Amino acid sequence: MPVTHNSDVSVAILGAGALGSVIGAALAEAGRPVALWTRNLAHAQAIRDQGLRVDRGGETRRVRIDAGPVGSSAAQPDLIILLTKTQDSAAAMESIAPHIARGAFVLTLQNGIGNAERILPFCPADQLLTGTTMTNGLMVAAGHVSTQGAGEAVFKAMSPAGEARAAEFEIDVPGFALRHSGHALEAIWTKAALNCAMNAAAGLTGARVGQLTSVPGMRETLSAVAAEVVAVAAAQGITVAQAEVEAKIDYATANHTYHKSSMLQDVEAGKPTEIESLCGEVTRQAEGLGLATPLNAAFAALIRLKTAPATGAETEGANDA
Numbered sequence: 322m323p324v325t326h327n328s329d330v331s332v333a334i335l336g337a338g339a340l341g342s343v344i345g346a347a348l349a350e351a352g353r354p355v356a357l358w359t360r361n362l363a364h365a366q367a368i369r370d371q372g373l374r375v376d377r378g379g380e381t382r383r384v385r386i387d388a389g390p391v392g393s394s395a396a397q398p399d400l401i402i403l404l405t406k407t408q409d410s411a412a413a414m415e416s417i418a419p420h421i422a423r424g425a426f427v428l429t430l431q432n433g434i435g436n437a438e439r440i441l442p443f444c445p446a447d448q449l450l451t452g453t454t455m456t457n458g459l460m461v462a463a464g465h466v467s468t469q470g471a472g473e474a475v476f477k478a479m480s481p482a483g484e485a486r487a488a489e490f491e492i493d494v495p496g497f498a499l500r501h502s503g504h505a506l507e508a509i510w511t512k513a514a515l516n517c518a519m520n521a522a523a524g525l526t527g528a529r530v531g532q533l534t535s536v537p538g539m540r541e542t543l544s545a546v547a548a549e550v551v552a553v554a555a556a557q558g559i560t561v562a563q564a565e566v567e568a569k570i571d572y573a574t575a576n577h578t579y580h581k582s583s584m585l586q587d588v589e590a591g592k593p594t595e596i597e598s599l600c601g602e603v604t605r606q607a608e609g610l611g612l613a614t615p616l617n618a619a620f621a622a623l624i625r626l627k628t629a630p631a632t633g634a635e636t637e638g639a640n641d642a
């Protein structure tokens with residue numbers, strides 16, 4: 322059943338961690354119906370106990386917001402925003418099957434390539450929206466996130482029927498704007514080019530976003546990694562402007578100074594990273610297209626090594642005869 326007014330759209334954030342909590346908080350503060358769903362029960366409990374703490378631009382807010390496990394809120398959401406890491410998409414989507422059956426739309430704003438394709442087995446194309454965002458979130462502690470810079474996102478629908486209803490899901494509240502766009506696919510690849518470069522570099526070095534270009538050679542390295550992604554998109558008829566990627570890298574380094582890239586947050590937490598839907602996916606697609614992406618291949622291999630389980634070789638004396 323179509324929603325009659327955008328402000329009535331009831332939203333659930335599926336996988337409310339760093340970014341999902343920031344977006345959910347913006348909606349809650351604007352008085353929109355929103356629930357945070359997460360398997361991180363310590364985070365949900367802290368939010369229920371004390372409200373969600375959001376640090377932004379030197380200000381701290383406590384936001385009262387519904388938080389709990391998947392499906393815990395009473396209301397059936399109209400829109401479910403998927404914000405788990407990409408490797409968790411399938412399990413998360415399986416858990417919302419009853420809501421999809423009742424007509425909820427699903428929007429992925431995850432980083433990486435192939436997100437819509439990954440979740441299509443779990444959601445009819447007519448109910449699937451795909452997009453990207455420059456909003457950022459840092460998980461400081463359970464119940465506590467921080468964010469820097471402007472919160473914007475664009476999306477498109479995955480079918481003509483979905484496109485016809487897309488305007489219903491646009492959002493414009495302080496701290497978060499979500500716009501329907503005819504160029505969402507290009508925007509997804511633009512963001513992926515940025516993330517292949519910045520997230521892997523941060524994950525490898527531990528640098529915050531504002532530090533990433535602080536030494537000679539790094540800004541050029543980010544551009545070169547991103548240029549490989551732009552070439553893979555172009556070979557598939559998706560026109561990404563390198564200048565736009567450069568502008569977004571500059572925006573992030575200037576405005577997300579304190580932010581730890583989502584991949585660095587995973588590396589530090591000892592969790593799996595999204596490298597396979599970023600540099601790994603770009604490298605696999607390039608191989609299929611007869612292109613070479615040596616920098617993405619190297620970043621992918623290095624992140625795999627950095628996050629690989631211990632082999633025992635790191636123990637002193639392990640290699641002694």
Ligand SMILES: NC(=O)C1=CN([C@@H]2O[C@H](COP(=O)(O)OP(=O)(O)OC[C@H]3O[C@@H](n4cnc5c(N)ncnc54)[C@H](OP(=O)(O)O)[C@@H]3O)[C@@H](O)[C@H]2O)C=CC1
Nearest residue numbers: 336338339340359360361404405409413431432457458583
């Ligand atoms: N953080 C950022 O600044 C940005 C992130 N993004 C993208 O947004 C997405 C989310 O990133 P981010 O918020 O950093 O990630 P987080 O890891 O902080 O948050 C994801 C949350 O999803 C939870 N989760 C995982 N699987 C399930 C499931 N099956 N059911 C319910 N909850 C689940 C995780 O729980 P658990 O803690 O147990 O793993 C975690 O709390 C990623 O694709 C990222 O690339 C995009 C732009 C910026």
Ligand SMILES: CC(C)(CO)C(=O)C(=O)O
Nearest residue numbers: 457519530573577582583
């Ligand atoms: C662009 C960036 C690095 C935020 O600046 C991001 O998208 C992330 O943390 O995943």
